Amino acid sequence: MGALDGVKVIDLTTMVSGPVAATILADQGAEVIKIEPLHGEQMRHLRAARNSVNPMFFSCNRGKKSLPLDLKSDKGKEILWKLVEQADVFIQNFRPGAIERMGFGEDALRKRNPGLINVSISGFGEKGPYAQKRVYDPVIQALSGAADIQANRQTGTPQMFRLIVADKITSITAAQAISAALYARNTQGMGQHIKLSMLDCMLSFMWPEGMTGITFAEQEVDVTKNQSATDLVFPTQDGHITAGAVSDSEWQGMCRAFGREELITDERFKTSLDRFKNAELRRTIMAEEIAKWSSEDILKRLDKEDVPCAPILLRMELMDHEQIKTNNSIVRQEFEDFGEVRQARPPAEFAQTPSNIADPAPKLGEHTIAILQELGFSEEEQRDFIKEGITRDLAS
Numbered sequence: 001m002g003a004l005d006g007v008k009v010i011d012l013t014t015m016v017s018g019p020v021a022a023t024i025l026a027d028q029g030a031e032v033i034k035i036e037p038l039h040g041e042q043m044r045h046l047r048a049a050r051n052s053v054n055p056m057f058f059s060c061n062r063g064k065k066s067l068p069l070d071l072k073s074d075k076g077k078e079i080l081w082k083l084v085e086q087a088d089v090f091i092q093n094f095r096p097g098a099i100e101r102m103g104f105g106e107d108a109l110r111k112r113n114p115g116l117i118n119v120s121i122s123g124f125g126e127k128g129p130y131a132q133k134r135v136y137d138p139v140i141q142a143l144s145g146a147a148d149i150q151a152n153r154q155t156g157t158p159q160m161f162r163l164i165v166a167d168k169i170t171s172i173t174a175a176q177a178i179s180a181a182l183y184a185r186n187t188q189g190m191g192q193h194i195k196l197s198m199l200d201c202m203l204s205f206m207w208p209e210g211m212t213g214i215t216f217a218e219q220e221v222d223v224t225k226n227q228s229a230t231d232l233v234f235p236t237q238d239g240h241i242t243a244g245a246v247s248d249s250e251w252q253g254m255c256r257a258f259g260r261e262e263l264i265t266d267e268r269f270k271t272s273l274d275r276f277k278n279a280e281l282r283r284t285i286m287a288e289e290i291a292k293w294s295s296e297d298i299l300k301r302l303d304k305e306d307v308p309c310a311p312i313l314l315r316m317e318l319m320d321h322e323q324i325k326t327n328n329s330i331v332r333q334e335f336e337d338f339g340e341v342r343q344a345r346p347p348a349e350f351a352q353t354p355s356n357i358a359d360p361a362p363k364l365g366e367h368t369i370a371i372l373q374e375l376g377f378s379e380e381e382q383r384d385f386i387k388e389g390i391t392r393d394l395a396s
């Protein structure tokens with residue numbers, strides 16, 4: 001039994017920000033029913049598929065049940081209302097106002113199910129000049145300062161993370177908020193509406209170290225000149241490594257590893273603050289010294305001095321790295337019609353209620369009949385729903 005065993009989630013979300021949040025809940029034991037358009041949600045169509053499921057959709061939607069519904073029809077809405085009445089959590093990430101126009105806004109949901117945790121995910125929030133803008137991850141990276149933080153070290157040109165980081169940060173934030181709301185319901189007996197915007201989630205994520213220059217109003221400073229301090233990719237004679245020294249002992253160990261003990265007493269690098277103020281020079285020295293060694297040799301020297309360091313792995317090397325293998329960080333599972341599937345295992349290890357990748361991502365309509373049966377619809381009603389285009393199953 002997972003930590004969320006017995007929790008029922010209705011997932012109307014698309015793409016990444018909502019689906020990954022619901023997948024986290026599924027890994028933790030919740031039953032997640034994914035409501036999709038009759039043609040399937042957009043993510044299904046963005047990559048080449050295996051067994052009707054592409055790898056990105058698989059990772060964002062594993063462990064769920066698929067129920068396509070025509071929510072413009074009265075019968076489609078009737079089916080969804082039956083699910084809502086049984087649900088603990090309802091998640092959607094349409095643009096603000098869309099769910100109300102569909103008839104499933106907060107007030108309507110609350111009347112049907114007072115204890116429901118209703119989750120609304122938007123790009124920018126419900127008000128303001130951007131509220132109705134279409135949004136994808138790069139738009140949030142641009143607006144949140146992420147692209148500025150990632151700016152090219154030499155030219156200052158803004159750059160994007162090559163990951164959909166804003167979407168996934170929103171997912172993690174949503175999953176945590178849902179867990180907190182479920183706890184509050186258990187202790188205080190009330191459901192509630194949770195609103196999240198991708199912009200707010202990304203700003204919160206970036207703030208601690210990314211926004212130090214604007215944290216104290218009376219000590220505002222442009223930190224872009226020091227942003228290379230954490231750009232710690234260093235070429236060696238035969239590859240690349242990363243290494244960093246924050247504490248005095250780490251810096252001293254790094255200097256010894258380089259054979260540059262005179263830098264330990266250098267006034268420019270004596271304290272953590274000194275090293276921050278002279279970050280660019282410090283990084284230049286580190287790069288020059290590391291370039292003199294092979295990766296294996298310099299990593300051994302740094303490890304001996306207890307300096308944080310690691311080889312920079314290519315993605316194709318991950319599964320063979322000893323630490324990753326020891327942690328069982330990558331789960332290899334055999335699923336019918338998919339063969340071996342690799343996924344990063346759920347990272348939180350629960351001693352008593354373990355998370356688990358129980359099932360693959362669903363094919364479109366894979367669970368339609370089973371869900372309709374659970375809701376009490378007769379076989380004749382099920383056939384009529386499919387015939388009338390209210391829903392579809394694998395055969396339709």
